[in-house]
Amino acid sequence: MSLDPREFRNALGQFPTGVCVISANPEGYKPFGMTVNSFASVSLDPALVLWSLRNDSECLDAFNKAKAFTVNVLASDQVALSNLYSQKSNHDLATDHYRIGKSGAPVLRGCVTSFECEMWARYDGGDHIIVVGKVIEMESKLGAKPLAFHAGKYRELR
Template identity: 65%
Template sequence: MSLDSREFRNALGRFPTGVCVITANPDGYEPFGMTVNSFASVSLDPALVLWSLQNDSECFDAFAKAKKYAVNILSQEQMNLSNMYAKKGDHALDKSHYTLGRHGTPMIKGALTTFECDIWQRYEGGDHVILVGKVQSMVNSNNDKPLVFFSGKYRELR
């Protein structure tokens, strides 16, 4: 059976997700970020999380050199950041949008939660690479209004 790729993508969009900006600053690169909704937890012990990166992503080479990254879970108030770092062509982080965390990774200011991770493993996954990170530290905010994406649109939890 052959799946229509557009129909498959639309069907996957029926699963509500949070929105994250993955940030990094490997040697030879300025701090950068890209918007994803492919984030998931893997393990509590050790603390592992994952996200996936398309093989033809503009950020692929930079993440191939990265030894660490941060997962920044966005709040409703950060829809503009989601849109900004989802655009093609420019993933450089605006200096006013981040600070460096305890482990030197860029962390988006005001994110609901940020996980600073060392890359634990990379796995091939079809047209993506799956990056599993070992969480080294995390910062939580008091905000409880996540940015949610469902069926091609931002949504609010009620």
């Protein structure tokens, strides 16, 4: 069976996802972040999460050098932040957008949840690298509304 790439992408877009900014601060780089919606839990014991990064991402070298990263789950009022860090060549974090967490990685302010992670593993995933992190610190705001993405548009849960 041959899949049309556009049809496949559109079909995947029917799965609602959360929106995250993955942030890191590896040696030799300014604190940076990039918007993703490829986040999932892996394991409770140990606490592992994953996300994926394109093999041709301009952030690939920096993430390869990162020993820690933060998964910042965006709130429904953070569309502008999502758009800002999804832009090509615009990944340096504005200083008022974050604090440095216990892991040494940047933690964005105002998020629904943040997971500070130590790098656990990287796996080949076709045209992506699957990045797995061990959660070492987390912060959640109970009752906050997450930013959702479905069929190519931001959505709000009701």
